[in-house]
Amino acid sequence: MCKWMPPTIGPDPTAGTGTTVPPWVPRATSLCLACITLLLAAGSSLGECPPGDPGDAGHEQLHGLVEAANCSWTLERHTRSYxxxxxxxxxxxxxxxxxxxxxxxxxxxxxxxxxxxxxxxxxxxxxxxxxxxxxxxxxxxxxxxxxxxxxxxxxxxxxxxxxxxxxxxxxxxxxxxxxxxxxxxxxxxxxxxxxxxxxxxxxxxxxxxxxxxxxxxxx
Missing domain, CATH: 2.80.10.50 (Trefoil (Acidic Fibroblast Growth Factor, subunit A))
Incomplete structure (x- = not known):
């Protein structure tokens, strides 16, 4: 599971003034999108939804997105049969x-x-x-x-x-x-x-x- 810890925004000890996050630091949105992309790729290659710790709240949110995008085909594949x-x-x-x-x-x-x-x-x-x-x-x-x-x-x-x-x-x-x-x-x-x-x-x-x-x- 990809986790991102946001950098502390505060005074620069060398400059003595407040500053924002440097432009080379990846944003949270980019990292989350990258994680979802990797999970989608892994799920497509394995043919199933990615596993994870059910108690992880972050995983549950991602798992829901992955299920919607990657696992819906399983519902279409299993048509009713007699x-x-x-x-x-x-x-x-x-x-x-x-x-x-x-x-x-x-x-x-x-x-x-x-x-x-x-x-x-x-x-x-x-x-x-x-x-x-x-x-x-x-x-x-x-x-x-x-x-x-x-x-x-x-x-x-x-x-x-x-x-x-x-x-x-x-x-x-x-x-x-x-x-x-x-x-x-x-x-x-x-x-x-x-x-x-x-x-x-x-x-x-x-x-x-x-x-x-x-x-x-x-x-």
């Missing part, structure tokens, strides 16, 4: 409020089954972003997808049509709406009717039981 929520995988059976388990067979046909232990009904639900999931059949390896017309099918390749917005409804069931496609500005939902057959997305509504699914742990 990467820790991505990649979460759950193995579940999606049980509809109509009492059918969602299935995807090897031919890509989406259907409903009454049997919980049916191999095609075990799904891998993976979080791909906040509130968005991809649903994949464990046995067939096909992704649940929705076409532009709202038709459900099993896709070999993962694409934007395989992304669904997962939402927990008030009754505790989940709804899955296509992230990519809408019909007349309205969301299109994954849905199984009273016979276990998939409904077109634009015919399903959020509050209808056919769109409600309960993720159940495999037994």
């Amino acid at each position: 990467n820790h929520l991505e990649g979460d995988v759950r193995l579940r059976h999606l049980y509809s409020a109509n009492k059918f388990f969602l299935c995807i067979d090897k031919n890509g046909k989406v259907d409903g089954s009454r049997r919980k232990n049916y191999a095609d009904s075990l799904m891998e639900i993976r979080s791909v972003s906040v509130g968005v999931v991809a649903i994949k059949s464990v046995s067939t390896g096909l992704y649940l997808a929705m076409s532009k017309k709202g038709t459900l099918f099993g896709s070999v390749k993962y694409s934007p049509s395989c992304k669904f917005k997962e939402r927990i409804e008030e009754n505790g069931y989940n709804t899955y709406a296509s992230l990519r496609w809408k019909h007349g500005g309205r969301q299109m939902f994954v849905s199984l009717n009273g016979r276990g057959k998939p409904r077109r997305g634009h015919k399903a509504r959020r509050r209808h039981p056919s769109t409600h699914f309960l993720p159940m742990l495999p037994s």
